[in-house]
Amino acid sequence: EVNFWISRWNSPEGRKKLRAAERRFFPFRLTVDRVVRSSGIPWEILAIPVVESNWRINAVSSSGAAGPWQFLESSARGRRLIIDAWRDERRDVELSTRAAVSELKFYYRLFSDWLLCCAAYNGGPTRLRQLREQGSYSGFWDMLDDGILPRETGNYVPQIIAVAWVSAHAGRLGLPLNWEMPPRWSSIPLERSIHLNSLAEFLDISVSAVESMNRELNHPVTPPPQSPYSIKVPADTEEKVRKWLKEQKSDAIPERFWRYTVRSGDTLSEIAERTGISLGELLQYNGHVLRGTLRVGERIYLPGDASEPPGAEADALPRWTGKHTVQPGESLWSIARAYSVTPEILAEVNHRRLNQVLRAGSILKVPQIQEALQ
Template sequence: MTRRLALCLALVLASCASPRGVPVPDPRPEPAAPPPAPPPRAQPKAPPAGTDRRIARDTVLTDSIVLASHARDSALDAAMLERLAVAEPPDAGAPASASAEPDAAALREMFDIDVANWVEKGRVRYYLGFFTGLARERMAIWLQRLPRYEPVIRQQLVARGLPGDLAYLPLIESGYSATAVSRSRAVGMWQFMRGTARLYGLRVDGWVDERRDVPKATDAAIRFLSDLTVKFGSPYLAAAAYNGGPGRIQRGLARIDVGEDEEPDDSTGGAPTAGDAAFFQLADTRYIRRETKDYVPKLIAAAMIAKQPARYGFPAPAAVPAPALDSVIVPDATGLEVIARAAGMSLAGLRELNPQFLHPVTPPDRRSVVRLPAGTGAATRASLDSLPAGDRIPAVAHNTRKGETLARIGDRYGVGVEELRRLNPALRSRPPRRGEAVLVPGRSQLRVWLAESRRAEAAQRARAKGRVHRVRSGETLRSIAARYGLTPEQLRAWNGLQSAAGVRAGQTLRLAPPRSVKGTGRSTSLAAGAGSRVHVVKKGETLTSLARTCGSSAEDLRSANGLPAGRPLFAGQRITIPC
């Protein structure tokens, strides 16, 4: 009985668990199907509404993922380069790497810079240990980038009569990254400061930074290294001057006895040159910064690893042929996304070929050369030529900040709320959330970038006009002049400098001719010297009251002494009063 009850219960439960609505086969024969009608069923189905938008969204998402990956890689590069910059080798450097090196003859055969005479230096051994220890993971990545750039750089160096092994300088400068930015705001693979970049013909403005343009920056860096090698006669002194500034190296050499009267012992056929030896002699003094003292040892250590990676436990980088490139000339502002679509490539790929563009659009009102994969130039040009002017700049994303509404975003870009809702259908019934990307018309964003660029240029002109520049470490008269669009001769004349005089860190330079004193028509020199006196400020004195004693103005005194606007004088302060 129990079994019978259990069987009945199981059958009831099984019937209850059967899915509802499952069609039961009808034993009756189906009627014959009517003949197929031609209408819509015979035509191919159109893609569902929104397919194009979905494809575009997927493409943008893919590009965003790739660009985010590049940004993360750049951040890791920057972190390790910062650690490299602040590394402190011990003064009495016991070898930090126990790897046995090839003999001197083999090293002379392997390198065209002098490695054999300096490889056992404590600082060189320390950085060999640093690159193979703490920095091993990033060093392996940097070595994988090397084949893409090093052969071309080496060829250009040799063509200029320079050692080809200087091609390893970007390895320690940036890890061969075109977008690297240092703590001192040096930019690009060759880590140019803005003034030096402009001095060597690179364009740096609010739209384009050619320090990130590898071919152009490489040409400028090699010309700079060539000038430094001619000046100092040694690749190691030239490299040190590249890092620390030629003025500092020149002043340091003037303060030491470089032993030029001594004849080097060349009995082994491999004695160091006087110039290379002078660098290591200078590195043992306090006349150059620690970073510059370590610059050549880093170069030697990096070159040792790059030339023989397997010896130091790194995989040999695969050979990468130089990519064949094409280009297209864009006459006016055009979105990089539009160019990438016309070239049949991803936005991330286009930006990798053209890292010099600072915005996702080429500069307005000027011709720009955009690099493309080989064979795509003609088709890209034809596609761009056929585009209506209104389609050249697509909508761009604005990242919503805390408390922003559509109305506030619209005010920023000069766009109505309805236009923003049309571009962002999801925002028709709700406000944007913090961090949400809100599409705005490309032309509106372009106007904002133009306004920001003009403000930056105006601010730079205002800094230069009638104001002063405080010299920073590594700067030269030529680099300062290039930064402000002046000539070294103008700076010398306005600051009373002798023709051979250099500048020193902390020195204040005028960036405009001295103003004429009211009522006299004569020019007043603001540099301390003839016609100037040093005054010790007494309690209650101001710039205005002191300026009256010499018929000058408070602004002249402020400029002569490099005083920030709004900062009062204090008793006991020493200032120069031009009279």
């Protein structure tokens, strides 16, 4: 089984895919290596995003799994990745890698077997755990030989092994090796929103270069201050970017936005005229509309000082109709981050002290997830 997949990944088509994966992975190599090394998990685990997405940061599967590690929305939220109107941290390579490492380490505590961890990453741990507890099977290969694994999982684990083997023997197999030093990035916490095009202009680089460092963002503007965010910049520019941020006017970006759903007959110029803002300002907050036609049902963002159009909603005011069951080890801070709110607001809504230890199993009011995504 493994030899079959080695031959597939070492074929001309497979080698082409591996070269493409390497190109996509290269800018993030230092970050990912640091996360994996500090976690203590085997480096071969990095074959997972090759098989899952071929390291496509913007990959989305038919089931809705997204990012290089292909997290479903429910799994991502369970690993404290933020998914809201402003960002999808499944596309943040460092955070999604940390989430994947956390999930794999959890599986290893269950199985003490990295092959079963990979199988669980693909198909979930429940069935595997039941089989192990029954004492019927000692490991992945026993389960595969007995034909009790789903076909996808049965192919998935040998592929992981094959990709890891081909990568480890790349030089011997004649695959090109990249000896260049990957770029270094720094993360700077923001106290307010900024436009990516303003940052790009200051750094004298393209907007796409800034976007490539911050792929989790849904728009060319960072989230409002009530949803904490750190911008990633080239490491050698960190000091001057920090200085530039301090020099920016505090009112350069509104702290509040309206979300407006496009209706039949709407045009950008008409929306701008109705809401009292310039077309240029409207485009600043909605870079995505530059890449296609305005579509009915599409959501665009308006700065908070715009006149509220019919059907718009205040993005800064989520409705607290959701419920969150506290898990062991969770705090107000970790839960607040998962729902893109501040710990202070979460504590106030739930009548808790900010430093209060939460009891596992207790229920907290949180913003309703679907509303937050609308």
